[in-house]
Amino acid sequence: MSLEPLPAPQRNIPSFDDLPVPPDTANLREGPDLHPRCLALLPLIGVWRGEGQVVYPTIDGPMHFGQQIIFAHDGRPFLTYSAQSWLxxxxxxxxxxxxxxxTGFWRPQEDDTIEVLIAHATGIMEIYYGQPRATTAWELTTDAIVRTQTAKEVNTGQRLYGLVDAADGSDGKDLAYVDERAMVGEPLQPHLSAQLRRIAG
Incomplete structure (x- = not known):
């Protein structure tokens, strides 16, 4: 594969359409078939965007944020996960x-448990275990948290994701979640919540 270099002012993150392996897809109508082990996570797949709120005793809040979450797959028994937010x-x-x-991975297992690995840009890495609570709801609890020397102290985390009626009154479903944290000396309590609408997938 030969690539023609672009002039410096035109360089950015490229989007290649000639990779030798299938690209990830967030649309179940395109790309490889979903692995059977991921069927319990099928409703999550897509690109979701919306707004949420952050609260915690150690911050001035509540504060509002926008967010995009992408759940995608490449046909193997895991989903890729990425979330990007803005205040x-x-x-x-x-x-x-x-x-x-x-950024991370959701790894469903044969016994219906879900292993979730999430890395944060703030120097924290979390391993969650969870399982579906219903066909459109998933609950996760941290099993291990590691952090760099410069990262904030986080001791425990819990997350609940679910599909809810669309906020705009349409027939579709939104993705809503609540993220609870025990960190910087505070007990486990709500930290983040958001409701996002599907924009692709």
Whole structure:
């Protein structure tokens, strides 16, 4: 494969359509078939975007944020996960600055448990275990958390994801979640929540 270099002002993250392996897909109508082990996670697959709120005793809040989450797959028995957030100057407000970034993998097992690995740009790596609570709800609890020397102290995390009625009143479903944290000396309590609408998939 030969690639023609672009002039420096035109360089950015490339999107190649000639990879020798299938690209990830967030649309079940395109790309490889979903692995049978991932069927319990099928409703999550897609690109989701919306707004949420962050609260915690150690921050001035509540604060509002925008977020995009992508669940995708490449035909193997896991989903790729990425989340990108940005702070807003209020509900439905203007963007203030970029915020949290997460990336990881959801790995469903044959006994219906789900192993979830999430790495944060803030120097924290979490391993969650969980299982479906219903066909459109999933609950996760941390089993291990490791962090760099410069990262914030986080001791425990719990997350609940679920599909809920669309906020815009349409027939579709939104992705909603609540993230609870025990960190920086505080007990386990709600930290993040958001409701996101499907924009692709």
């Amino acid at each position: 807003l100057d209020g509900e439905g407000g203007a963007v203030v600055r970029p915020a949290a970034r997460e």
